[in-house]
Amino acid sequence: MPIDVESNLLIVDDLPENLLALEALIRGPGRAVYRATSAEEALALLLDHEFALAILDVQMPGMNGFELAELMRGTERTRHIPIIFVTAAGRDSNYAFQGYESGAVDFLYKPLDPHAVTSKVNVFVDLHCHRKALRHEMDALAVANRKQEELVQQLRHTQRELERAVRMRDDFMSMVSHELRTPLNTLYLETQLRQVHVSKGNLESFAADRLPAMIERDQRQIRNMVRLIDDMLDVTRMRRDALSIQPKPVDLAALARAVVEGLKQQAEAAGSAIALEAPRELPGVWDEFRIEQVLTNLLTNALRYGGGKPVEMVLRDLGGTAHITVRDQGIGIAPEDQERIFEQFERTDDSRKHAPGLGLGLYITRKIVCLHDGRIEVESRPGEGSLFHVELPLQAATKTATQVRT
Ligand SMILES: Nc1ncnc2c1ncn2[C@@H]1O[C@H](COP(=O)(O)OP(=O)(O)OP(=O)(O)O)[C@@H](O)[C@H]1O
Ligand SMILES: [Mg+2]
Incomplete structure (x- = not known):
C-alpha cells in the first residue's frame, strides 16, 4: 500500500520553547508541523487544515488541553483527529478523557522522553497514512466499479442491438422467401397446367385468342418478382448511402x-x-x-x-x-x-x-x-x-x- 501521503501535525503549547523542542522531535520527511500557542489559535488551524494528529498541552492559560479536546469532539471536521495530551507526570494522569469518538487518545508525560514521543507520533502518523491510502484505494475501486458497470450496460445494449439485427435479418429472409414464393408458385402451377395440356394434346389452350392473357399473367408474376428484388436492391443502396x-x-x-x-x-x-x-x-x-x-x-x-x-x-x-x-x-x-x-x-x-x-x-x-x-x-x-x-x-x-x- 503506498503511504507517501503528506501528514499535518498540530502541536499546541503556550510556551514557544516547548513548541520548538517538540517540533524538533517530531518533524520529518512527509510531515508538516503546525504550531499554536493557544487553544483559539489551534482551533483556527484545525478549521483550515486536515491533521493526522494533534499534540495538546493540558495546562494552558485560558482554554486548557482537555477543553480544546472537548470542542474538537463536538465538531464533525475534527472529531476523528487522534490526540496526544502532554501533561506533567503524576498530575492529571488519572484524568480519563471520556467519549472521544476515534478512541485515539494517548498521553505523554513531562519531562518528555524523546523516544516515547517519536514512537507514539510514528504510530499515529503511520495509522493516518494507512487510512488515507485505504480511502484512496476505496475511491479508486468505486470509480473502477462504476466504469465496469457502465461497460456492462454498454455490452448489454450492444448485445440487444445485435439480437435485434439478427432477428431482423431472419424476419427479412423469411418475408422475402414468402413474398417471392407467391409469384413463383403461380408461375410453377401455370407451367404444370400447360404441361398437362401438351401431354394430352389439348392444344386449343394455346390458341391465338388465349395467348395474350396467358403472357400477361406470366408477365405480372415476373414483374412482381422484379419489383421485390428492385426494392431490396434499393434498400441495400440506401443503407450504404449509395442511392x-x-x-x-x-x-x-x-x-x-x-x-x-x-x-x-x-x-x-x-x-x-x-x-x-x-x-x-x-x-x-x-x-x-x-x-x-x-x-x-x-x-x-x-x-x-x-x-x-x-x-x-x-x-x-x-x-x-x-x-x-x-x-x-x-x-x-x-x-x-x-x-x-x-x-x-x-x-x-x-x-x-x-x-x-x-x-x-x-x-x-x-x-x-x-x-x-x-x-x-x-x-x-x-x-x-x-x-x-x-x-x-x-x-x-x-x-x-x-x-x-x-
Ligand atoms: N394507404 C394505406 N392505408 C393503410 N395502411 C397503409 C397505407 N399505406 C401504408 N400503410 C401501412 O404502412 C405499412 C408500410 O407500407 P409500405 O408501403 O412501406 O410496405 P408494404 O405495402 O407493407 O410492402 P411493400 O414493401 O410491398 O410496399 C403497410 O404495411 C401498412 O401497414
Ligand atoms: Mg407498399
Missing part, C-alpha cells in the same frame, strides 16, 4: 397519367377505381424513374389497403412546389403507427391481415422524396382511410443519399 437521383425535365402530370394507366389491371383486381385530378401539364426537374416509384408505391398501397373503395390522386402546382395527394377510404392507420410505417420492414398489424408486403415501399418513397428536397406526410384514422401528401420542389438538384438524412 442517387438524376433530375431531368419531366412532366409530372403525364407521368401520373401513365402510372395510373399502368395500374389499371391492379385496380380492377382490387375492386377500386383510381381517379386522377391533375393540370394538363406540371413540368419540373426530377428523377423520372424515382418519382414514378413514389407514385406507384402510394397508389399500390391505396389499392392494397383501400378496402376496394375508390382511390383518388390529386396533383397541384403550388408555384415552386408540386403537391401530390393520394387518398383512399380503406383500413386507415392508427396515430401511433403513422411515423414508423416510413421505416424499413414496418407494417401495421391490421395491414398484415389484408395484404402481403415487405414494408419497404414507404421507406423507399420517403428517401426518394427527401433526395428531391421534398416532404411526405400522412393523415389518417383507423377505419376512415388515409391521405398521403407529398411536396416536391419543382427543381431538384442532383444528389446522393449521403447528402440526405431522413
Whole structure:
C-alpha cells in the first residue's frame, strides 16, 4: 500500500520553547508541523487544515488541553483527529478523557522522553497514512466499479442491438422467401397446367385468342418478382448511402397519367377505381424513374389497403412546389403507427391481415422524396382511410443519399 501521503501535525503549547523542542522531535520527511500557542489559535488551524494528529498541552492559560479536546469532539471536521495530551507526570494522569469518538487518545508525560514521543507520533502518523491510502484505494475501486458497470450496460445494449439485427435479418429472409414464393408458385402451377395440356394434346389452350392473357399473367408474376428484388436492391443502396437521383425535365402530370394507366389491371383486381385530378401539364426537374416509384408505391398501397373503395390522386402546382395527394377510404392507420410505417420492414398489424408486403415501399418513397428536397406526410384514422401528401420542389438538384438524412 503506498503511504507517501503528506501528514499535518498540530502541536499546541503556550510556551514557544516547548513548541520548538517538540517540533524538533517530531518533524520529518512527509510531515508538516503546525504550531499554536493557544487553544483559539489551534482551533483556527484545525478549521483550515486536515491533521493526522494533534499534540495538546493540558495546562494552558485560558482554554486548557482537555477543553480544546472537548470542542474538537463536538465538531464533525475534527472529531476523528487522534490526540496526544502532554501533561506533567503524576498530575492529571488519572484524568480519563471520556467519549472521544476515534478512541485515539494517548498521553505523554513531562519531562518528555524523546523516544516515547517519536514512537507514539510514528504510530499515529503511520495509522493516518494507512487510512488515507485505504480511502484512496476505496475511491479508486468505486470509480473502477462504476466504469465496469457502465461497460456492462454498454455490452448489454450492444448485445440487444445485435439480437435485434439478427432477428431482423431472419424476419427479412423469411418475408422475402414468402413474398417471392407467391409469384413463383403461380408461375410453377401455370407451367404444370400447360404441361398437362401438351401431354394430352389439348392444344386449343394455346390458341391465338388465349395467348395474350396467358403472357400477361406470366408477365405480372415476373414483374412482381422484379419489383421485390428492385426494392431490396434499393434498400441495400440506401443503407450504404449509395442511392442517387438524376433530375431531368419531366412532366409530372403525364407521368401520373401513365402510372395510373399502368395500374389499371391492379385496380380492377382490387375492386377500386383510381381517379386522377391533375393540370394538363406540371413540368419540373426530377428523377423520372424515382418519382414514378413514389407514385406507384402510394397508389399500390391505396389499392392494397383501400378496402376496394375508390382511390383518388390529386396533383397541384403550388408555384415552386408540386403537391401530390393520394387518398383512399380503406383500413386507415392508427396515430401511433403513422411515423414508423416510413421505416424499413414496418407494417401495421391490421395491414398484415389484408395484404402481403415487405414494408419497404414507404421507406423507399420517403428517401426518394427527401433526395428531391421534398416532404411526405400522412393523415389518417383507423377505419376512415388515409391521405398521403407529398411536396416536391419543382427543381431538384442532383444528389446522393449521403447528402440526405431522413
Ligand atoms: N394507404 C394505406 N392505408 C393503410 N395502411 C397503409 C397505407 N399505406 C401504408 N400503410 C401501412 O404502412 C405499412 C408500410 O407500407 P409500405 O408501403 O412501406 O410496405 P408494404 O405495402 O407493407 O410492402 P411493400 O414493401 O410491398 O410496399 C403497410 O404495411 C401498412 O401497414
Ligand atoms: Mg407498399
